[in-house]
Amino acid sequence: MAGGTYFFTVNLLERYPNDLLVRHIDLLRSVVTKVRQKRPFHIDAWVVLPDHLHCVWTLPPGDDDFSNRWRLIKQRFSKALPITERRSKVRIACGERGLWQRRFWEHVIRDDRDYATHIDYCHINPLKHGYVQQVADWPYSTFHRYVERGLYPLHWAGKGETTDGLELEEYRDNCLR
CATH class of the missing domain: 3.30.70.1290 (Transposase IS200-like)
Structure with a gap:
């Protein structure tokens, strides 16, 4: 393509x-x-x-x-x-x-939903692998630029947070399925 x-x-x-x-x-x-x-x-x-x-x-x-x-x-x-x-x-x-x-x-x-899912997957990955307790704590990510632009709240997908109405554990399990 x-x-x-x-x-x-x-x-x-x-x-x-x-x-x-x-x-x-x-x-x-x-x-x-x-x-x-x-x-x-x-x-x-x-x-x-x-x-x-x-x-x-x-x-x-x-x-x-x-x-x-x-x-x-x-x-x-x-x-x-x-x-x-x-x-x-x-x-x-x-x-x-x-x-x-x-x-x-x-x-x-393929489309906007696919794009958003993969952007989220990139940003949530340090949390998924257990490197941090909240996404904002990982320094090697474009997540911080997204926060500066107002596209994510600073504490998106942190400990105890939810993502798209899902509990974090469920969100992690469903990413890229």
């Missing part, structure tokens, strides 16, 4: 325990900024967790090449770090690092 809006999940190869993405958040931000300068896209939502990230991007009209954008982000991030990870013989033979899973998961956003 050229120029569409997409949801992505991108994982580190070794997920647990691994805090690589938040430990090197400034590098990740810099790499994303540089890739966006050469291959523009709009960041609708983004959350970076210790071992994976979720985001929603809108690509320019006529452009559906998110794969090369992700390739560049992963490649530049990896090249900026020293090689300390365990690498398989196959990865070594292919000249690959052992930081990222080779693939990523993408989903084409």
Whole structure:
């Protein structure tokens, strides 16, 4: 879908325990900024967790090449770090690092409801994984921009809060079904 809006999940190869993405958040931000300068896209939502990230991007009209954008982000991030990870013989033979899973998961956003669900999913993810007691406490998220714009209340989906009339536990269970 050229120029569409997409949801992505991108994982580190070794997920647990691994805090690589938040430990090197400034590098990740810099790499994303540089890739966006050469291959523009709009960041609708983004959350970076210790071992994976979720985001929603809108690509320019006529452009559906998110794969090369992700390739560049992963490649530049990896090249900026020293090689300390365990690498398989196959990865070594292919000249690959052992930081990222080779693939990523993408989903084409179909409508406004789908868009809102995936934006919410990005923002609630640190709470879902137990990193924080309320979404506002997670620093590596576009949630804070949404609060500044008045799109979310500061304490949205916090401990004891409800979301769309659902108890938080039920909301977590229903996200992305």
